[in-house]
Amino acid sequence: GIGYARGRFVGLDEPVIPIEDRAHQFGDGVYEVIRVYGGKPFLLQQHLERFWRSAKWIELQLDRSLQELQELIEEAITRAGFSEAQVYFQLSRGIVKRDHAFPNVPSHLSLTVRPVNLKKWEKGKEYGQHMILVEDIRWKHCHIKSLNLLPNVWMKQKAIDQGADDAIFVREGVVTECTSSNLALVRDGVIFTHPANEHILHGITRRFIMENAHQIGIQVREETFSSDALYDADEVFTMGTMSEILPVTKVMDTPIKTRYKEKQSITYQLQQLLREA
Ligand code: PDD
DSSP: OEEEETTEEEETTOOOSOSOBHHHHHOOEEEEEEEEETTEETTHHHHHHHHHHHHHHTTOOOSSOHHHHHHHHHHHHHHHOOSSEEEEEEEESOBOSOOSSOOSSOOEEEEEEEEOOTHHHHHHHHHOEEEEEEEOOSOSOTTSOBSOOHHHHHHHHHHHHTTOSEEEEEETTEEEEESSSEEEEEETTEEEEOOSSTTSOOOHHHHHHHHHGGGGTOEEEEOOOBHHHHHHOSEEEEEETTTEEEEEEEETTEEOOOOTTSTTSHHHHHHHHHHHO
């Protein structure tokens, strides 16, 4: 893979970021993850717009225009030369002596391009994911793609330690999302997913499904549901840039019905829809 930091392209192991970067001292910044298919970034514009919104919400000024950022991303993809890749980029509030108040220094953009490990998701596609339920201990601005991911990484590890694949966040009895993907359930041929408010990240894969499910004759409803509803669902699946659409086959040791391998399952049809796009 390749990197970009402090205004130039670098090797991924080059020590280019000083100790006093607010991204790693405070988690003071925002980020995005984009999937590259066949050398082309998928839904790039939507990711750029969300990045811009995330930055604005925390009063963080971009150090360049979105057009310039797009050109940088495209150049990085070309330089890296991978056809299947992940582009990660983040904006830190800057490199400056540690002080809680916002400093008056330029923000700092860094980026990586790495090849995608397709094997990583094969197991989930084949067997589905096993999930644990955890309390959503995150803050009330989950729509901001903030660098602060402690609850997410902590709960992901907790799931793995318990022999599961990932964790589903539950806030006051309501299912919100997973540690790095959104969640939906299918009941009587209708998809239900948590409304796009401040309790979830407004996922771009989720939005793709909301905008395209009608192509397979399916309706999507943005409605909250309880963790109990997962056990009664016909299908449960996750949505995310890297994991795409993955079936959930077990929640806390209870199997979910999901007949995801059957071609008529909605999960399978949505996977095909995303693949085609
Ligand atoms: N995660 N919810 C959370 C908490 C996420 O971190 C993500 C993405 C999503 C799905 O959003 P999208 O469809 O736009 O990728 C939902 C990225 C991939 C990550 O942190 O690696």
